Structures are given as structure tokens and as C-alpha cells.
Amino acid sequence: MAEREPEQPDRLERPDRVERDVFIAARPEIVFGFLTESEKFVRWMGIEARLEARSGGAFRVNVDGANIAAGRFVEVTPYRRVVFTWGWEGGEALPPGASTVEITLTESTNGTLLRLVHSGLSVELAPSHGAGWDHFMARLECRAGGGDPGPDPWIKDDAAAG
Numbered sequence: 262m263a264e265r266e267p268e269q270p271d272r273l274e275r276p277d278r279v280e281r282d283v284f285i286a287a288r289p290e291i292v293f294g295f296l297t298e299s300e301k302f303v304r305w306m307g308i309e310a311r312l313e314a315r316s317g318g319a320f321r322v323n324v325d326g327a328n329i330a331a332g333r334f335v336e337v338t339p340y341r342r343v344v345f346t347w348g349w350e351g352g353e354a355l356p357p358g359a360s361t362v363e364i365t366l367t368e369s370t371n372g373t374l375l376r377l378v379h380s381g382l383s384v385e386l387a388p389s390h391g392a393g394w395d396h397f398m399a400r401l402e403c404r405a406g407g408g409d410p411g412p413d414p415w416i417k418d419d420a421a422a423g
Contacts, residue, residue, distance in 0.1 A: 279379040279391040283398045286406040289340040289366040289373045295405045296343045296364060305400040308416055320345040326417035331357035341366055347379065355386055372406075 285292050295301045297314035309323040318334045332346030342365050346358040360381035367374045403410040
């Protein structure tokens with residue numbers, strides 16, 4: 262009988278989506294703020310953010326000094342769920358609002374289980390977005406859990422200085 266690779270429930274890939282499960286050692290109320298408040302958001306992703314966390318509100322994050330993710334909030338349910346559209350300003354392959362990011366927060370013992378599903382991606386774009394979410398979910402896990410992930414190595418040097 263052929264051996265099967267063990268499943269990795271925290272790193273699922275499908276052709277048009279990215280799914281991640283992350284445990285964060287903080288209550289959902291704390292984690293929620295890092296997803297909806299501009300000042301807290303940039304502590305784990307980006308150098309500048311404009312978040313209007315309400316249905317139809319703007320979602321715009323200067324991720325690294327050169328790439329700007331943009332879309333609109335679709336759903337904001339305090340401490341439980343955040344959904345926003347996602348794309349790249351100036352990006353033909355994935356323009357602003359072309360895909361959807363759904364984040365669900367579930368309270369668990371000693372913290373929060375965060376489930377991220379990024380759908381509407383092409384087969385070509387899903388792997389790079391998966392790598393990006395791996396990078397940023399690790400930073401969010403650390404920051405929301407009370408730690409300091411340090412400077413983001415993905416931020417362009419000139420953007421970090423400004």
C-alpha cells in the first residue's frame with residue numbers, strides 16, 4: 262500500500278484559494294483590533310493602512326513600500342468575523358477588489374483560533390499569496406499574542422526609513 266503524506270490542516274492549498282488556521286494566544290477581542298484598526302494593523306503588516314472597518318468601507322494597505330493592497334470591507338462582525346475584498350493597485354493579474362479574504366475568529370482555551378480563507382485567486386497567484394499569508398500570519402500571531410516580531414524584512418529599505 263502506498264504511503265500517504267500526513268495532512269497539514271494549517272496549510273491547505275487549493276487551485277484558487279489559500280486557507281490558513283493559526284492559534285493566537287490572545288482573546289478574540291484583542292485579535293479583532295489587529296484586523297480592523299489601522300494603527301494596530303501596521304504592527305504586523307505594512308507601513309501604512311487606511312481601514313474603514315464597516316460594510317463598504319475602504320481597505321487599503323501599503324504592504325512594503327512598493328505594493329498596495331486595496332479593496333472594500335464586506336462584513337465586520339465584532340470579535341468574530343472580518344471579510345474584505347483584496348487586490349493590488351496597478352496590478353492587472355489581481356486588480357483591487359478582485360479576490361476575497363475571510364477571517365473567522367473562534368475563542369478557544371487560552372486564546373483564539375483564526376481561520377483565513379483567501380478565495381478568488383488564479384492557480385498562478387495562489388502560491389505567492391499563500392507564502393505571503395504564511396509570512397504575515399506568523400507576524401500577527403506574535404504581535405497579537407503580546408510579542409514583537411521585529412522589523413519586517415519584506416519592507417523596502419527606503420520605505421522603512423520614511
